[in-house]
Amino acid sequence: MRACYELHKAPICHLQSLFSSSCFLGILLLVALVLLLPISSDACGAPPRYVSMMLQGGSNDVYQSGDSVEYQCRPGYMRTVPRLPVSSVCRSDNTWEPLQEACTKKPCPQLGDPTNGQVVYVNGTYQFGSQAHYVCNDGYYLIGTKILYCELSGTTVEWSGNPPQCEKILCKPPGQIANGTYTNSHKDTYEYNEVVIYACNPSNGPDEYSLVGESRLICSGHDHWSSDPPECKVVKCQYPALANGRLVSGFGKTFYYKTMVIVECLKGFYLEGSNTISCGPNGTWEPKMPTCVK
Numbered sequence: 001m002r003a004c005y006e007l008h009k010a011p012i013c014h015l016q017s018l019f020s021s022s023c024f025l026g027i028l029l030l031v032a033l034v035l036l037l038p039i040s041s042d043a044c045g046a047p048p049r050y051v052s053m054m055l056q057g058g059s060n061d062v063y064q065s066g067d068s069v070e071y072q073c074r075p076g077y078m079r080t081v082p083r084l085p086v087s088s089v090c091r092s093d094n095t096w097e098p099l100q101e102a103c104t105k106k107p108c109p110q111l112g113d114p115t116n117g118q119v120v121y122v123n124g125t126y127q128f129g130s131q132a133h134y135v136c137n138d139g140y141y142l143i144g145t146k147i148l149y150c151e152l153s154g155t156t157v158e159w160s161g162n163p164p165q166c167e168k169i170l171c172k173p174p175g176q177i178a179n180g181t182y183t184n185s186h187k188d189t190y191e192y193n194e195v196v197i198y199a200c201n202p203s204n205g206p207d208e209y210s211l212v213g214e215s216r217l218i219c220s221g222h223d224h225w226s227s228d229p230p231e232c233k234v235v236k237c238q239y240p241a242l243a244n245g246r247l248v249s250g251f252g253k254t255f256y257y258k259t260m261v262i263v264e265c266l267k268g269f270y271l272e273g274s275n276t277i278s279c280g281p282n283g284t285w286e287p288k289m290p291t292c293v294k
Contacts (some may be wrong), residue, residue: 043067044090052077052103053086063090073103076152078129080104105129106157108150116140117166126150128157136166139192141222143167168192170217179209180232182217190219200232207234210257212281237279244269244292255279266291 043065046087047055053071063069073079084102091097105127111119117136126132132148144164151160169192174182182196190196196217200209213230214216220226235257242263250261260278265271273290280286 043092043094044096045094047088048096048099050099051099052101052105053099064094065090071099071102075155076106076157077103078106108157108159111148111159111163114163114166116168117142119163128152132159134164134166139169140166141169165223169219169222171225172223174217174225175229177232179203180211180230182204182229192219194219198230198232203234205234206255207236208256209233210235212257235281235283237283237285240277240285240289242289242292244294245271245290257281262291269294282288 007151009175023261038101044063044067046059046061047063047069050071052074053072056070059069067090069283070086071088080102084100086099086102086267088099089097105125108128108130110126111132113119114134114136117134117140120130120133120135128150130150130266132150134142134144134148136142142164145161145164146164148163149160152155156226171190171192171194173185173187173190174196176185177198180198180200184190184194184196198211198215198217200211203209211230211232212235215230216226218226218230237255237259239255240250240261240263242265245263245265248262248264250259252259255261260276262276263271264275269292271290272293274287275290277285277287277289
């Protein structure tokens with residue numbers, strides 16, 4: 001009777017003799033031979049990632065010892081000189097042969113300072129990813145984009161826009177006011193930091209005009225004055241009558257804008273509030289009139 005383990009002559013046992021002792025030994029021998037075969041295993045995991053480089057083509061899940069991968073520069077980067085190796089091999093100890101970064105950022109064209117201004121590179125370079133900030137000299141203002149970015153443009157890198165310009169700061173005439181005027185009112189334009197001073201005209205009535213607001217306006221930006229024009233109007237406050245008190249300073253018959261007085265309480269009373277008040281722009285005392293409490 002033939003032995004079932006003579007695999008070269010009888011590789012498969014008949015179903016009816018499957019559980020015979022000789023056939024069972026043949027199956028065990030076959031399993032042993034399979035277990036003795038070289039076992040395939042993954043030698044390396046995914047290839048390492050680099051800041052300036054990326055894999056050519058796609059990445060596999062399984063790499064065997066001796067497999068190699070090729071890297072190329074990422075968009076916005078170029079090869080370093082002298083050239084460094086850009087291929088890595090899966091080693092027998094399940095690690096990838098280490099590589100150095102072989103690429104560097106591409107530079108954008110160097111920008112020149114604008115007339116009456118300067119360009120400042122935020123990180124000190126004009127390479128891919130850098131920013132260029134534009135600043136105008138004192139007395140000038142920026143026309144255009146203040147910040148440019150060195151960014152990808154196809155296969156190269158370029159600045160995100162055209163450089164801005166620095167123009168001279170000028171102001172249009174400030175506003176005219178009723179019952180008043182300002183210095184150099186004949187001019188059509190005013191230079192940066194130029195000052196105009198407002199004043200009220202003489203009054204034709206019994207009460208004088210008061211200048212309410214800032215009398216000095218400065219051309220502080222392009223078509224921008226330091227404050228709104230003032231007003232020329234009659235501002236009067238009532239006599240500062242204080243019950244159980246009296247006026248001790250600032251005597252007068254008429255109390256115009258910014259007139260200051262000092263009050264005090266009579267004996268036996270104490271003051272609640274400020275003893276110094278002035279006539280405000282709305283014709284009321286500021287802070288409000290104090291009171292004398294027994």
